Amino acid sequence: MCEIRLAEKDDIGIIVELLNKVTLNLHQKSINQWKYPWHFEEINIEIKNRNVYVITIDKLIVGTFSLKDMDINEGFHISNSNNLYFYRIAVLPEYQGKNIGIKAINYALEISRNLKRTLYLDCWAGNIKLKNFYSKAGFNYCGDFKEEDYMISVFKYL
Template identity: 45%
Template sequence: MRLAHLEDVDNIVALLNETTLDLHNKGIQQWTYPWNKDGIKQQVIDSTVYVSLAEGHIIGTFRIENTNRPLFIDAEIYYLSQIAVSPAFQGGTIGSAITAFACSFAKKMNKALYLDCWAGNEVLKAFYQRNGFEYIGDYPEENYFISVFRCM
């Protein structure tokens, strides 16, 4: 895993779009399709986007940002978001490697790490709990609820 580079933007957007359509086909509407390339480019410039590689190809992406979102308990935290693993690699170890990397990163920086997901995604919620995240609760966001977790 490494920080994303500007030359990765097209591949990151393609992966996010592929993953979003896969989620939509499963009835999970948390993300909007299509992703905004300029927005992802700015996130890469801001050094908040990471990629996971296999044989030189991007198979996963995620974002770690420093934030003070009022929803969370701790004042200044890291927020793990935009976790996307290529559908061809889902069910393996990539997701666990991403969450372990992010938790380790936050611990090294002495900050709490939070993430959330659509509250109706029971499979993902169980995955986060198996991978060391504590369930905090469900909270309203726009027209649905999110489940919030903190890395332990």
């Protein structure tokens, strides 16, 4: 059974390992979604801030995502700050295609609805498969924006 919970300090090693595995898998497919390797310090701060969630099946962590208040300066050209940012969504390659991503999205949507806030997410603009997935999940495409030396596609769910 798939369950979602806030990440705990003891989960950090597994989360970093999972993110590294997913990132390398993306890079092998020429999808430059994230930089490799992930750093414990960054994830540890996010866990302390209660932004990181884990997705488990029979207590095994198979995915992770993060959710936080979205700063108006996130770079998305958004007019107000009553938003949530849903990010760093990762599912182990061997568990992809099993509706785990949809479960994570529904979990984040429930939180945003309860808080009466708009949910935003983004991805590398070149990841056509992921962009289609977000559109099919009900997110509205907002546009492509420059992020460092690449473009991101931004989506929102009202």
